Amino acid sequence: MLQRVRSMVITGNGTNCEWEMAHACRLAGSDEVDIVHISELLSGEKRLDDYHFLNLPGGFVDGDDLGSAKANANRLLHVRVRGTEERLYDSLLRFIGEGKLILGVCNGFQLMVKLGLLPGFDGGYGTQTVTLTYNDSGKFEDRWVYLKPDAASPCVFTLGLDGVYLPVRHGEGKLVPGDKAVLKRLHDQNQVVFQYCDESFQEPEMTYPRNPNGSTDAIAGICNETGRLFGLMPHPEAYLHATNHPRWTRETLPEEGQGLQIFRNAVTFIRREF
Numbered sequence: 001m002l003q004r005v006r007s008m009v010i011t012g013n014g015t016n017c018e019w020e021m022a023h024a025c026r027l028a029g030s031d032e033v034d035i036v037h038i039s040e041l042l043s044g045e046k047r048l049d050d051y052h053f054l055n056l057p058g059g060f061v062d063g064d065d066l067g068s069a070k071a072n073a074n075r076l077l078h079v080r081v082r083g084t085e086e087r088l089y090d091s092l093l094r095f096i097g098e099g100k101l102i103l104g105v106c107n108g109f110q111l112m113v114k115l116g117l118l119p120g121f122d123g124g125y126g127t128q129t130v131t132l133t134y135n136d137s138g139k140f141e142d143r144w145v146y147l148k149p150d151a152a153s154p155c156v157f158t159l160g161l162d163g164v165y166l167p168v169r170h171g172e173g174k175l176v177p178g179d180k181a182v183l184k185r186l187h188d189q190n191q192v193v194f195q196y197c198d199e200s201f202q203e204p205e206m207t208y209p210r211n212p213n214g215s216t217d218a219i220a221g222i223c224n225e226t227g228r229l230f231g232l233m234p235h236p237e238a239y240l241h242a243t244n245h246p247r248w249t250r251e252t253l254p255e256e257g258q259g260l261q262i263f264r265n266a267v268t269f270i271r272r273e274f
């Protein structure tokens with residue numbers, strides 16, 4: 001039983017959800033939560049090895065140049081940590097190899113996909129097999145969506161969750177698999193964690209605006225085969241308290257927002273496993 005769960009939220013170059021993500025980690029019971037600038041990682045001042053839970057927040061890193069998160073993926077893949085031969089990507093692989101958890105939200109999800117960390121079939125990280133691209137609407141979508149979790153998914157973050165209601169805010173959220181075999185495998189292995197759905201959380205929803213971006217098979221979030229890496233377009237850190245809900249003055253809601261359970265599941269899992 002781990003005494004001190006340590007979480008890192010990476011910031012810099014245009015992230016904008018790091019404070020909410022850090023707040024979520026604290027509310028979820030993480031004993032230490034650090035917002036770390038990517039340059040502190042590249043300079044070697046901070047090390048991923050010292051943490052258990054990595055959070056990749058949303059934002060507009062590098063101004064979405066080359067497509068969301070693409071330039072940042074190249075930074076992680078190719079820039080060496082000062083004074084070493086190691087890339088941040090190498091420390092990420094070690095982190096994953098140790099069974100630690102990574103949560104990527106929106107821009108963070110785009111980063112995981114473009115780094116080839118998700119879906120990561122057969123642990124083959126580094127090969128990109130799906131992408132997140134421009135919304136079918138041709139514009140930035142800022143709205144709340146209904147999400148249906150797959151109860152059979154190995155995802156450790158969504159354990160015990162039923163339907164959830166969370167906001168999206170993105171221009172490039174349409175998930176497109178590289179080919180049909182990739183899509184089939186995602187479904188067969190229950191790596192499709194969340195699908196956009198109707199208000200009763202029953203049926204996946206293919207049409208706009210319930211499916212805000214035209215995502216293939218209404219896919220909103222996926223995990224890797226171990227369920228320890230999870231990425232999603234909606235923002236769980238943006239619904240931590242009833243007052244985050246768009247209708248909180250008109251509806252009676254539980255005080256806790258539905259997004260918090262995702263972080264609590266992560267912290268609980270780490271405390272038990274390490």
Ligand SMILES: NC(=O)CC[C@H](N)C(=O)O
Pocket residue numbers: 057058059060061064068105106107108169170171172173
């Ligand atoms: N909120 C976000 O993280 C947005 C991600 C990205 N900048 C997009 O527009 O798709």
